[in-house]
Amino acid sequence: MTTVGIDVGGTKCHGVVADEKGAVVAELRRPTPHAGELIDLLAEMHRELGGGSALGIGVPGLVTPEGIIKASPNLRGAHDIEVGPRLRSALGIPVHVENDATSAAYAEWRVGAARGTDDALIVTLGTGIGGGVVMGGQLQRGAHGFAGEIGHMVVEADGIECVCGRRGCWERYASGSALKRLSGGMPGEEVFSRAMNGEEGSLAVVDDFARWFCIGVASLTNVLDPQVVVVGGGVVDAWSVLHPAIARWLDRLLYSSDNRPQPTVRPAELGPRAGAIGIALLAADAA
Numbered sequence: 686m687t688t689v690g691i692d693v694g695g696t697k698c699h700g701v702v703a704d705e706k707g708a709v710v711a712e713l714r715r716p717t718p719h720a721g722e723l724i725d726l727l728a729e730m731h732r733e734l735g736g737g738s739a740l741g742i743g744v745p746g747l748v749t750p751e752g753i754i755k756a757s758p759n760l761r762g763a764h765d766i767e768v769g770p771r772l773r774s775a776l777g778i779p780v781h782v783e784n785d786a787t788s789a790a791y792a793e794w795r796v797g798a799a800r801g802t803d804d805a806l807i808v809t810l811g812t813g814i815g816g817g818v819v820m821g822g823q824l825q826r827g828a829h830g831f832a833g834e835i836g837h838m839v840v841e842a843d844g845i846e847c848v849c850g851r852r853g854c855w856e857r858y859a860s861g862s863a864l865k866r867l868s869g870g871m872p873g874e875e876v877f878s879r880a881m882n883g884e885e886g887s888l889a890v891v892d893d894f895a896r897w898f899c900i901g902v903a904s905l906t907n908v909l910d911p912q913v914v915v916v917g918g919g920v921v922d923a924w925s926v927l928h929p930a931i932a933r934w935l936d937r938l939l940y941s942s943d944n945r946p947q948p949t950v951r952p953a954e955l956g957p958r959a960g961a962i963g964i965a966l967l968a969a970d971a972a
């Protein structure tokens with residue numbers, strides 16, 4: 686059986702047809718329209734991808750279990766959009782709507798770097814920080830479907846202003862865009878490539894970035910005690926310099942680190958397709 690999964694991003698919608706093992710058999714990308722035209726575009730993409738018997742939609746924002754987008758800072762005009770109910774009645778098939786980072790985390794857990802584990806934390810670093818939590822072999826959604834918003838965990842009271850309107854959120858300090866700020870404006874890829882060439886200034890920036898990253902991961906590990914922490918996003922390409930810095934800081938920042946097994950920190954395996962694959966798998970499971 687194959688299912689269609691569409692990952693709705695701030696600039697493009699990425700659709701895939703995936704089989705039950707998460708293998709992608711077809712793919713399609715379209716620019717993201719204004720929220721008012723989003724539902725028509727998603728129905729059209731589903732048709733163009735062969736009209737699978739179940740459809741999954743991943744969206745960047747808060748989504749209810751019924752599939753209503755409550756808020757999304759990265760989608761223009763998105764507020765109370767009934768994506769799930771309207772697509773279900775338009776297409777007459779099961780439609781599952783989930784947060785995009787939760788979907789990506791699900792893919793890494795089912796068929797990627799966290800497969801085979803029961804307790805995993807998946808952290809994706811991009812413009813912001815997205816995440817997903819698997820505990821006891823179950824994806825955690827919380828009481829209202831809003832669990833896993835780890836990027837908006839406050840790591841510095843009265844810190845830098847965030848897109849969410851509050852201050853000091855973790856994603857202002859440890860996301861891809863935060864790396865650029867920490868380096869004084871140098872793009873993240875350049876910081877990493879210089880660090881991989883051994884340049885001291887860039888190695889110091891990577892170390893500072895790893896420290897901010899571990900401030901969040903240490904708190905999450907203290908709460909959740911995961912077996913594995915999967916790190917996704919462009920930073921995976923610089924794993925050879927980033928991982929040693931993360932290991933050092935996590936050991937230093939974790940509660941009682943001498944007396945406990947520490948989580949294994951691993952790079953994500955599925956790349957930018959994780960969100961679309963994950964939402965296709967979730968839709969197949971829910972159908």
Ligand SMILES: [Zn+2]
Pocket residue numbers: 836837847848849850851854
């Ligand atoms: Zn925030």
